[in-house]
Amino acid sequence: MARIIYDALAEIVGKEYVSDRAEELFLYSRDPGTMDPKKPDYVVLPKSVEEVQAILHLANRERIPVVPLGGGLVLSGLSRPLKGGIVLDMKRMNRILDVNEKSRYVVVEAGCSQGMLQAYLNRNYPHLKHSIPDSPPSATIAGNILIHGSGHMSQATGFHSEMLNGLEVVLPTGEVCKIGSCSTTPYWFSRAPLPDLAGLFLGWHGTTGVVTKLAIKLYPNPAKKDVMMFLTENPDYMPDIISKVTGTEMAEDLNVSASQLPDYMEGLQLSLIYVTANTIEEIDFKKRTIRETLRSYINQKEGGFMFVPTIAKGRFIETPLREMTKFADSKKGGGFEYVGAIMPIELFPEAYRKGLEIAAKYETPYSMAVRIIGRAHCMMFAYAYAFNRADDNDRKKAQRALHESNIAALELGGIPWKAEEPAQKLILERMDPETSRLMNRIRAALDPNGIMNPGNWEVK
Amino acid sequence: MEYADIIHRCFRCGYCKFTRDYRDFNCPTYRKFWFESYSPGGRMWLLRAWLNGEIPSSQRLAEIFYSCVTCGNCVEHCALEFRENLVNIFVAARKEMVEKGLVPPAVRDYLKGIQTHGNPFKEPRQDRDKWAEGLGIPSYSGQDYLLYAGCVASYDDRGKKIARAVASVLKEAGLSFGILGGDEASDGNEVRVLGEWDLFQMLAEDNIRKFKGLGVKKIIAISPHAYNAFRNDYPPLGGKCEVLHYTQALDQMIENGKLTFSSGKDARVTYHDPCYLGRHNGEFDAPRNILRAIPGVRLTEMDKIKKNALCCGGGGGNFFTDIIGGGEGAPARVRIREAAETGADTLAVACPKCAKMFEDAIKAEALEGTIKVKDIAEIVCEAGKG
Incomplete structure (x- = not known):
């Protein structure tokens, strides 16, 4: 057979x-x-x-x-x-099919990588860009959108799935279906004003069909870019700091990192505030405004901006962030995974302390990274664990730390993002039963033979 | 296995597959086969699995490792600190396969040719200097330079034309040089990258003994592969000479005013960086300087050049073994399409292997009327001197 x-x-x-x-x-x-x-x-x-x-x-x-x-x-x-x-x-299906400059969107095949689109826009449409995740350039546009990914414009514009204009999907039973404006017109400009069927495929981990094409929004690409780094030592201040910075409407991206290594960074929360502009005057104004909004912390000596040499800034401004990949080898072990929990901003202090606690329990240096989503409507709070791929016990230890982080995130009131199969079960256990029943009914309708990525989002 | 202690450190992030700006996949085997197993990261994970006994030895596994063209794109673009050793790791894996008797038949045949005939073409050793017939090139006997032809330029018809062009230009410019003729032996670069370290060491030590015996101090290599071996692999074995690729020698002569041009054919030329001259040894300028010095030559660059050049597919022994194979996705065919897209009428090369690979690709792509392949030495030969 x-x-x-x-x-x-x-x-x-x-x-x-x-x-x-x-x-x-x-x-x-x-x-x-x-x-x-x-x-x-x-x-x-x-x-x-x-x-x-x-x-x-x-x-x-x-x-x-x-x-x-x-x-x-x-x-x-x-x-x-x-x-x-x-x-x-899907990576052989990697063509960039259409760029609409005026309505600012691009249509790509599902195997198109982040890196290829970035390079294509840089060469052919340097005034346009897409929001790039911190994953390596071989990550695909489709994969990242479908897991509700986020990236370097998510502070300003939300989850990457919110930047989706339309889809072409092969349904589990083989029919080709178009979602969004492309279902009705030759254009891929929007999901509205139609019933939003994209939700049948976003966050489902490939259990409802195979996306073959998609359109995503493009954005103006200002020539000037800079990053400001603000340091504090008290996680209780972070919700206010995040609120203040996002309240200025001046930051394109806002990340917070907290890491035990190198040891001179232990105990600090480092806010990376990314600013873009078309002119030097504009960028100076934005930076000044952000600086002023955090003035009270500086005056009270509760925080301050870090001097960053230009060469170091380049490493932070680079997209995608090569430096991020290096975390995988921080134990000289080539392994790394994180729980990225989506949660409200006000949970920052508790989430942070929980991260310290879990890392201490598993005797591993703590490493947390936070991306602010959609003008502080929520955040992706990541608990990262490097592991040594050559040591299976170390891999399993990281696996346990991740599972405990998933439980902690749910108990705090967050939801693990792109959750592993065991974490999906944790989510489903807490989910309103009518919601999970609806998920099952939708799946049964779309995929009567249960062939699509079975074992994920599965409720018995 | 050497490097066994670091192979687990590959995260398989995939930077290694791209050009620096991510515009294209640039690992020749990944973009040909599209399975992750043919990417550098895939090979790292498979190697570890093989050494750990998680996957068995197989002909396919050997082909996955021997299809690598050792072009060094992965070394250039990997994001992690062990990147310098990526090609070395793949060569070490091949060494392991040689020691276990697991090499593909084409590799075995290549090595057998070198072992039994001193060259992979299985041609008589005394025919090695036939390429120089009629040129009046003396045997080496203490001249300033030894001109080393290498196997492809000695035996392959296309390679022989390039050797003649190089020797003619050097002679015309008045350089003091000689050749080894029938005494020349394989430099061993491909033997080493195919994993046969013992045979490589034997060849290298024999060559070093010969060079020392003749008092050779300076070598000009026609092939970037030989240049790489002499420059990087011979010194640890005691073979320390000043080594130049022939384009470096010509570039120096242009700079010193010993080689000047009065006229040249009008041509729109694009240049392909050979991996063992460019990425492996950092020489990107000399060939371009020569082309720019020739009247009538308009240099038009391809999208992917220098550290981001796509390999012709002939490296890592594949020129002889062809494990990477043909078809539309074959690297030489992809690269010749890229060359033709520039509008150039000539693809300039600086390696006999590249020349042969691209001429075959032109036929496969039916681009005969659009673009032709010329070695830089041939373009120099055609130009008016003085």
């Missing part, structure tokens, strides 16, 4: 783009995070929406699970095939 399915897949995509070999099954059974591997039966690299359709028809006929994969950098194991089947690596 396996050979028949392999041959059928090879017939669809070409034999060079399907594998059931040990090497691919090994690699596609895991991601760089801590979760245990789950082996697929086949890895398939489609090139067109028609090929995706044919694969889903086959999968329905044969009742084979299908797991879509973008850049494979989610870290929480969402593209591990929990029940085997086909991993659909």
Whole structure:
């Protein structure tokens, strides 16, 4: 039977783009995070929406699970095939199809990477940009949007999923469906004013269909960029500091980091305030305004701006942040995962203290990073744990620390983002039963044979 | 295995697959095969799994490792501190495969050719200097420079033309040099990167003995691969000579006024950086300086140049073994399309392997009427001197 399915897949995509070999099954059974591997039966690299359709028809006929994969950098194991089947690596579908300069959007295929779009805009539309996550450039636009990602413009504009204008999706049963204005007009300008069906695919971890194209919003790309760094030692001040800075409407991005290493940073909360402008006068005005709004902390010697040499600023301003990747090797162990909990701003002090507590319990240096979302409507509070990939006990220790962080985030009133399979169960346990029943009804309607990434968002 | 203590440190973030500005995938094997297994990060994880016994030895695993063209794009763009060793790690993995008898048949045949004939073409050693027939190039006997041709320029028809062009230009410019002719032996660069360290060491030590015996102090290499071996791998074995690639020698002669041009053919030229001259040894300017010095030559750059150049696909032994294979995604075909997109009528190269790879790619892409491949020495030959 396996050979028949392999041959059928090879017939669809070409034999060079399907594998059931040990090497691919090994690699596609895991991601760089801590979760245990789950082996697929086949890895398939489609090139067109028609090929995706044919694969889903086959999968329905044969009742084979299908797991879509973008850049494979989610870290929480969402593209591990929990029940085997086909991993659909979408990266051959990587074209940039259309840029609408006036209505400021771009249409891309699902395998298009963040890096490729960034470079394309830099070369061809330097006055436009998209919001770039802190993940490496090989992360895909689609993958990040579909997990409700965030990035360097999220303070100003919200979650990346809010920047989505439209989708082309192959439904689990194989039909191609358009979502948003592109369903009705040739343009991909908006999800409104139609019923917003994008919600059927956002945050579902590939359990409701395979996205093949999408449009995202682009934004003006001011020529001047700068970063200000504000230090405090009292986490109780942070909600007010965040509120004050975002209240100026001058910051494009606002992150807070707190890390035990290097040891001279221990106990400090470092706010990275990113400012962009078209002129020197404008950027100076914005920086002055931000400085003034935090004046009371400076006067009371409760905080202050850090001098940052230009060369160091460059490393913080770079998108994507290469420095972020280096955290993975901070233990010279190549491993790193984080719980990014979405929560209200006022929970910062408690979330921070919980992070210290968990890190101390697991005898690992604490490392927390916070991104403010949508003018402080909420934040992504990340508890990061590096681990040594060569030491399985260390990986499992990080896994336990992450699970405890997920529990802590939920108990505080937050919700783990791109939650691992065990954390999804924690969320579902706390979810209003009617909400989870609705999720199940939607899934059953869309995916009658239960082939799409089974094991995720699953309620018995 | 050497480096076994660091292979787990790869996070598989994927920076290694790109150019510096992320405009394109630039790992030749990843963009050809598209499976993560053919990316540098994929190889790191597979190597660790293989050494740990999590995946078995297989022909496919060997092909995944031997398809790597050792172009160094991953070294250039990896975000982590062990990046300098990435290619070394893949070579160490091949060494492990050689020691376990797991190399693909094409690699075995290449190594057998070197072992039995001293060259991969399995041609007689005494034919090694046929490329120089009629040029009046003396054998090396204490001249200022030894001109080292290498296997491809000695035996391959396309390579021989390049060797003749290089020797002719050097002679015309009055440089004092000689060749080893039938006494020349493989430099061993490909032997080393294919993982046969013992054979490489034997070749290198033999060459070093020969160079010392003849009093060779300065070498001009036609092939960037030989240049790399002489410059980087021979010194630790006691072979310390001043080594130049022939484009560096020509560039110096232009700068010193020993090589001047009065005229040249009108041509729109784009230049391909060979990996073992550029990324591996940092020489990006000499070839461009030469092209800019020739009247009529208009240098038009491709999008991906210098540290971001896409390999022709002939490195890491693939020129001989062709494990990376053909098809539209073959690196040489992708690169020749990129060259043609510049509007250039000539793709200038500085490596006999690149020349051959691209001429084959032109045929496969049916670009014969659009663009042709010339070695820089050939372009210099065509220009009027003085």
